[in-house]
Amino acid sequence: MKKIIIGLVLGSVLLVNTAFAANSDNVTEKVAAAFKHEFVQAKEVSWSKSDNYFKAVFKMNDDVLTAYFSEEGELMGVIRNLLSTELPISLQTSLRKSYDGYWISDLFEYAKQDNSGYFITLENAGERITLQATDGRNWTLYQKTKKQ
Amino acid sequence: MKKIILSMALAVAVLGSAFATPVDKEPSVIVKEAFSKEFTQVKDVQWNTVPGEGIYEAKFTFNNETLKAYFTVDGDFLGTTRLISQSRLPVLVANELARQYPNAHVVSVFEHSMPESLAWYITITTEKGGLALKATGNGELTVYKRYKP
Numbered sequence: 001m002k003k004i005i006i007g008l009v010l011g012s013v014l015l016v017n018t019a020f021a022a023n024s025d026n027v028t029e030k031v032a033a034a035f036k037h038e039f040v041q042a043k044e045v046s047w048s049k050s051d052n053y054f055k056a057v058f059k060m061n062d063d064v065l066t067a068y069f070s071e072e073g074e075l076m077g078v079i080r081n082l083l084s085t086e087l088p089i090s091l092q093t094s095l096r097k098s099y100d101g102y103w104i105s106d107l108f109e110y111a112k113q114d115n116s117g118y119f120i121t122l123e124n125a126g127e128r129i130t131l132q133a134t135d136g137r138n139w140t141l142y143q144k145t146k147k148q
Numbered sequence: 149m150k151k152i153i154l155s156m157a158l159a160v161a162v163l164g165s166a167f168a169t170p171v172d173k174e175p176s177v178i179v180k181e182a183f184s185k186e187f188t189q190v191k192d193v194q195w196n197t198v199p200g201e202g203i204y205e206a207k208f209t210f211n212n213e214t215l216k217a218y219f220t221v222d223g224d225f226l227g228t229t230r231l232i233s234q235s236r237l238p239v240l241v242a243n244e245l246a247r248q249y250p251n252a253h254v255v256s257v258f259e260h261s262m263p264e265s266l267a268w269y270i271t272i273t274t275e276k277g278g279l280a281l282k283a284t285g286n287g288e289l290t291v292y293k294r295y296k297p
Contacts, residue, residue, distance in 0.1 A: 060243070109239060116238055116285055116286065116287075136261075136285050137263075
């Protein structure tokens with residue numbers, strides 16, 4: 001589920017459905033330069049590549065981020081896993097009010113170009129709900145599935 | 149409209165550090181109900197007022213963090229503030245801060261959540277002096293205030 005969401009967020013399902021080969025030697029100068037330009041304080045970078053995309057996993061401000069680049073060096077998006085307490089307060093209080101009986105099975109922040117947001121997957125015994133927040137204040141239903 | 153103006157006044161006040169004073173009497177039932185509607189499962193609520201603004205401030209614990217929430221005397225919710233670490237800034241903001249101010253020292257970061265918007269106020273020191281920056285979720289940084297070295 002997370003892979004599909006990330007794929008849609010970044011503009012291509014193929015991006016995450018394709019296996020990434022872990023080989024840092026394969027990153028092109030163009031992509032490496034684009035990465036360096038975008039993330040000036042990145043540390044401990046490791047690269048992998050699919051047929052059409054490069055993936056960089058790195059540390060910034062003690063957080064682990066994952067960035068995706070096209071072969072042309074275009075930044076497709078960035079993903080960061082979060083704890084619920086790291087969400088903006090209005091999103092936390094909204095979860096408390098509307099989904100108190102659920103547990104969190106997945107939560108991440110995404111960012112691309114000049115927009116960003118959050119996806120959270122909540123579960124209870126009977127269903128799995130994925131919510132999206134694009135404004136940092138309100139959740140909207142992204143997907144809801146019944147458990148078998 | 150009044151709410152927006154009060155929210156903006158609040159943003160200014162928040163950056164002015166300690167500004168609230170203890171209330172002589174408890175806020176009205178309307179304000180307390182508005183608080184309970186916005187926040188459930190909170191602890192250690194203390195009420196203060198913002199002098200001259202007609203605003204109540206509730207300081208409390210939520211998810212093991214200290215928050216401040218602001219209400220008008222009519223019970224309108226104006227927003228919350230909380231002190232957060234630099235690592236909690238959104239990716240776009242953290243990255244833009246690193247690009248524009250690579251050698252700056254981050255002194256403090258406040259998250260300011262309002263009913264209509266969300267912003268972060270970041271105080272940094274550089275070789276040229278101190279700056280208070282306002283950031284939005286799309287990574288836009290603007291200088292809010294300058295401090296002489």
